[in-house]
Amino acid sequence: MAYVVGALFAAAIYMMLRRSIVKLVIGLMLLTNAANLLVFVVAGMTRGAPPLIAEGASVPGALVADPLPQALILTAIVIAFGVLAFSVVLIHRAYEVVGTDDLDQMKDTDT
Amino acid sequence: MRLELLLPIILPLFAGALSLALWRSLWLQRALAVVMTLAMTLAGAWLLHSVSGEGYLVTDMGGWEAPFGITLVADIMAAIMVLMTGVMGLIVTVYSLGSIPEGHERFGYYPLMHLLLAGVAGAFLTGDIFNLFVWFEVLLLASFALMTLGGERAQMEGAIKYVTLNLFASAIFLSAVGITYGMLGTLNMADIAQKVGQLEPEDTGMITVVAMMYMVAFGIKAAAFPLFFWLPASYHTPPVAVSALFAALLTKVGVYALFRFFTLIFDQDVSYTHGIMLWAGALGMLAGVLGAAAQFEFRRILAFHSVSQIGYMIVALALMSPLAILGGIFYIVHHMIVKSALFLVSGVTYRLMGSHELKDLGGFYKHRPGLAVLFLIQALALAGIPPLFGFFAKFAVIRAGIEAGEFVVAGVGLLVGLLTLYSMIKIWAEVFWKKVPDHVTDTDRLTGVVADSSIWLLYLPLILMAIATVALGLFGQPFYTLVEAGAHQLLNPEGYIEAVLGRGE
Known part of the structure; x- marks a missing residue:
């Protein structure tokens, strides 16, 4: 899994460094997925029972899977989806307004 | 709860x-x-x-x-x-x-x-x-x-x-x-x-x-x-x-x-992490202010100045002494007021003359002296002229730098203060002091021929912020005491940990 994460990060950075804004967005997409998977991997994937606590007890009995990373990733996926939807609309509008999809041409606001 | x-x-x-x-x-x-x-x-x-x-x-x-x-x-x-x-x-x-x-x-x-x-x-x-x-x-x-x-x-x-x-x-x-x-x-x-x-x-x-x-x-x-x-x-x-x-x-x-x-x-590992921040902050101060010096568009000058002011805050954090942290919090509050006030001034000038380029602006001191005063207060505060609020913020950060023996960083801070003043004077001279440029023909709004009924909504916030800048400078003692306690809290995180984790026992 660690190699997958590394490859995803590398691919994302490579895509973000390309000149086309579409590839920029693909890069962003890969980047968020890479970060999500990273959370999953480093938090320690364990194969265990569902994290349910028996009635009356205050700690779970047997080895249970840690539910927290999944909750984090679920939140992060939702956020990433919203942001991604926004960026897709943004590049579409930018393409209409600016008339190019080449990032090198978009330097009116640079100094 | x-x-x-x-x-x-x-x-x-x-x-x-x-x-x-x-x-x-x-x-x-x-x-x-x-x-x-x-x-x-x-x-x-x-x-x-x-x-x-x-x-x-x-x-x-x-x-x-x-x-x-x-x-x-x-x-x-x-x-x-x-x-x-x-x-x-x-x-x-x-x-x-x-x-x-x-x-x-x-x-x-x-x-x-x-x-x-x-x-x-x-x-x-x-x-x-x-x-x-x-x-x-x-x-x-x-x-x-x-x-x-x-x-x-x-x-x-x-x-x-x-x-x-x-x-x-x-x-x-x-x-x-x-x-x-x-x-x-x-x-x-x-x-x-x-x-x-x-x-x-x-x-x-x-x-x-x-x-x-x-x-x-x-x-x-x-x-x-x-x-x-x-x-x-x-x-x-x-x-x-x-x-x-x-x-x-x-x-x-x-x-x-x-x-x-x-x-x-x-x-x-304060010497490592905060050492990096110290130099990042110092270079940020310099890079921002030099970037601003090269600009001739009102809002771009202000945007570059933000970079420079952020540098001061980061330097304050990097020094990690009570005085520096205090200066950092002062600086954040100061920058919130001053920088947004300056942006709002640029909005008023844009509304009256229809441009953000310095070369297309002028004559505001003659026609709108009130606005000129509002700008000048904030600009001088940004540059750190006493007795305005910005002076105390800058003074605390630079003094903390000297106390910590970081003379180069403190020197950069002083130099950047001077360059900030240069940029602000550039705006002052171009927008306020200069006559209305010859190629600008539409000056009805500026001279008040065309009345602008809702412009008081733009002035009101500016007046409040100017009062805040002056008042926090002249009567800042209660605020100083408060921020001093805040800096003490930040430098003694045991209190924070105790407050969050130690309640049940």
């Missing part, structure tokens, strides 16, 4: 939802925006009052005890920030009433602004790193939409850079959160701080790596050197009220997060 801790977050969230429901009625949206930002200011003042009495306010959301649930924590710095968020929200709202084009208002300007304020207040108050990430995303999404509202070419180009770099920062932040959780098994800031202190020596290298990831992520959001490139490319593109709100709040959230993390959690 402390109500004052929740109100600054809940009020704008609620207002955002309500203004969405009132989509068709602009008048109700406007009234709601004024009322809600006023209420948020009052809630912030209440919070600050409680915090200054009790030290820390802590509430576990949903009744899940720390470190398991999400905890909201307010110390003095956070409370000051929340109060300033409310004040800035109110000021910008009043200014927006008179300046935002109706088309923007119809496309959800007010709901977005409420969500932005909610995100900012949440980021200031949370005591949980993943929750901080979520609030960051809330405010980022609102700011993306605010920045692109209107859809002009420059806005689109600026927004692409802004969105890309901020999402990149978010990805780094999320990765850092994941690694932190993997190492320590907790997301609560106080718990992390405690566990980092108990780590085995061979793990401290990894902690430094994580610290650097946080530094890069927050550095991008705070526009610290050398990660500031999105700021001058994007801050001058949206309507001026939005620029002012961004300049007041967005970079400060990054700076606040840096202050929080690098006083509470990552204070083991």
Whole structure:
């Protein structure tokens, strides 16, 4: 899994460094997925029972899977989806307004 | 459950939802925006009052005890920030009433602004790193939409850079959160701080790596050197009220997060992490001010100056002495007021002469002496002329630098103060003192031939901010005492940890 994460990060950075804004967005997409998977991997994937606590007890009995990373990733996926939807609309509008999809041409606001 | 801790977050969230429901009625949206930002200011003042009495306010959301649930924590710095968020929200709202084009208002300007304020207040108050990430995303999404509202070419180009770099920062932040959780098994800031202190020596290298990831992520959001490139490319593109709100709040959230993390959690390897920040801050000061010197567009000058001012704050954090932290908090408050006021002045000049280019502006001292005074107060405060508020902020940071033996950095700070004055005088000479340029024919608005009925809405916030700048400089003792206590809290994180974790025993 660690190699997958590394490859995803590398691919994302490579895509973000390309000149086309579409590839920029693909890069962003890969980047968020890479970060999500990273959370999953480093938090320690364990194969265990569902994290349910028996009635009356205050700690779970047997080895249970840690539910927290999944909750984090679920939140992060939702956020990433919203942001991604926004960026897709943004590049579409930018393409209409600016008339190019080449990032090198978009330097009116640079100094 | 402390109500004052929740109100600054809940009020704008609620207002955002309500203004969405009132989509068709602009008048109700406007009234709601004024009322809600006023209420948020009052809630912030209440919070600050409680915090200054009790030290820390802590509430576990949903009744899940720390470190398991999400905890909201307010110390003095956070409370000051929340109060300033409310004040800035109110000021910008009043200014927006008179300046935002109706088309923007119809496309959800007010709901977005409420969500932005909610995100900012949440980021200031949370005591949980993943929750901080979520609030960051809330405010980022609102700011993306605010920045692109209107859809002009420059806005689109600026927004692409802004969105890309901020999402990149978010990805780094999320990765850092994941690694932190993997190492320590907790997301609560106080718990992390405690566990980092108990780590085995061979793990401290990894902690430094994580610290650097946080530094890069927050550095991008705070526009610290050398990660500031999105700021001058994007801050001058949206309507001026939005620029002012961004300049007041967005970079400060990054700076606040840096202050929080690098006083509470990552204070083991100070010579390494804070050494990097010291030089990043010093170079940021210099790079920002030199960038501003090369600009001849009102708002771009101000945007570059933000980079330079952020440098002062980072230097203050890097020095890590009580005086420096105090100066840092002073500087944040000072910059929130002054920079947004200057942006708002540029909005008035644009409205009267229809341009942001210095060469197309002129004659304001003759025709609008009141505006000239309002500008001059803020410009001199930015450059650090006594007895204005900015002087004390700058004085504290530079004095702390000299006390710490960092003479080069202190010297850079002084030099940058001088260069700041140069940029401000450039604006003063071009916009206010110069005669109306010959090629400008449409001066009816400037000379008052065409009456502008709603311009008092633009002046009112400026007058309030000028009063604040002067008053905080002349009668700053109570504020100084308060911030001194806040700096003491930041430098002694045991109190924070105790307040969050030690309640049950």
